[in-house]
Amino acid sequence: MSGAAPSAPHVPVLLRPLLAAVAPVSGHWIDGTLGAGGYTRGLLEAGAHRVTGIDRDPLALQMAAEWGAPYGERLILRHGTFSDMDDLAGEPVDGVVLDLGVSSMQLDQAERGFSFLRDGPLDMRMSQEGPSAADLVADAPEAELADILFHYGEERASRRIARAIVKAREVEPITTTLQLVGIVEKCLPRPKPGQSHPATRSFQAIRIAVNAEFDQLVDGLEAAERALKPGGKLAVVTFHSLEDRVVKRFLQMRASQTGNANRYAPQAEEDAPRFTLTLRKAVGPDDEELAENPRARSAKLRVAERTDKPASPVDRTRLGLPGYGVLGAGDRDGGKRAGGARKRGR
Missing domain, CATH: 1.10.150.170 (Putative methyltransferase TM0872, insert domain)
Structure with a gap:
């Protein structure tokens, strides 16, 4: 399969509930995982004045230069990772959308090596x-x-x-x-x-x-916190339980909803909420969306709103990040693991 753009655009997962949760859409938004551009187009058509689309995949930006031409200066394209979104946007923004994991565009291209259903080189590098x-x-x-x-x-x-x-x-x-x-x-x-x-x-x-995806995920959530104006919206779509657990715990921690060891003690400044939860629970696809797009079956959407408290690093030990050197109870092969895997290039 060639690297050409697909003849029909891919269907962005959970776009309808996402736009409903962040309405009204206006101002400057970041699409930190541009991909085939479904969320960016949705935001622009819903009323965003402009969208900065970020992707580390050069092909995504090449395609966007073509389909994005009618939007003119309303679409800004940036090559990079969403962990640098606050720098790439150049100013505080009104909203951030992150669609995690591999894109349908990448899965559909055998030469990218992401799909177990198509023969191709064993690559999988997003960048x-x-x-x-x-x-x-x-x-x-x-x-x-x-x-x-x-x-x-x-x-x-x-x-x-x-x-x-x-x-x-x-x-x-x-x-x-x-x-x-x-x-x-x-x-x-x-x-x-x-x-x-x-x-x-x-x-x-x-x-x-x-792709060092969990490093990127936490870095990206922290970057979104830095990038958003007070009242700005953060919407994150995940596709497996490991990602969703990290996003859920990040937002709970930043919304100060993980509990206080001493309920009589004043809330520490570092625990002051940086977000409020727009959706109390994750939202999944409805029957209509599943019929339109079976790939949406495992997707979950979480949305939160930025407060005026200053951004700060998160305590990563509390995020439930997948670790090494720990034997899970469900591993039927038994035995004790050797520790530490190497960090890989992105």
């Missing part, structure tokens, strides 16, 4: 720079691979799959998506009707590691 998934699979020690699969993919057979990867790469390099799929499939039972593909969790885990 198209730095070490690839093939590099990780070729170089990482068995214990590190097991940690990545277990903590980032919640894969119960992580040790078994890691052993199989190491054994297979001793015979020949693992350089394509379907090579890796075949290795994973041999380690797992055949899925029953309605169950996800056996390689789903492994591909998710390796993609997260290659």
Whole structure:
């Protein structure tokens, strides 16, 4: 498949409830995960005066230069990561949208190596720079691979799959998506009707590691806090439980809704709320959206509003970030993990 723009735009997930939750839309917004531009177009058509679209994928910006031409100066394109959004926007903004994970555009392009359903090079780099998934699979020690699969993919057979990867790469390099799929499939039972593909969790885990997605996520949430004006809205769409847990805890902490050890003690300044929760609970897709876009089935939307308290770093030890070196109770392979995986280039 070529890198050309798709003939029809991808359907942005949870766009209708997102726009309803942040209405009225006006002023300057950031779309920190531009992708195919569904959220940016939705914001512009809903009344945003301008949108700064940020993406680390050069192809997304190349495509946006074409479909975004009719918006003129209302659309500002920036190459970079949403962890730098406050600098890239150049001024305080009225709203931030983050659509986490891999985009449909990237999944649909076999040459990007994100999909376990299409044969292509084992790449998975959102920025198209730095070490690839093939590099990780070729170089990482068995214990590190097991940690990545277990903590980032919640894969119960992580040790078994890691052993199989190491054994297979001793015979020949693992350089394509379907090579890796075949290795994973041999380690797992055949899925029953309605169950996800056996390689789903492994591909998710390796993609997260290659792109340092959890580092980016927390950095991005902190950057959104710095970028937003008082009263500005933050809307985040997640696609798996690990991401949603981090976003949920971040917003609860920044809204001072995690509880106070001493209810009689005055609230500390560092615990003063930086956000108020617009939605008390995450919102998922309704039946109409699921019929239009089956990829929305696992999506969740959380929305919060910025207060006037100054931004500050968050205590990352309280965010529930996936860690290494801890054996989960559900790991049926047993045994004790070796620690620390390496940070990968973004």
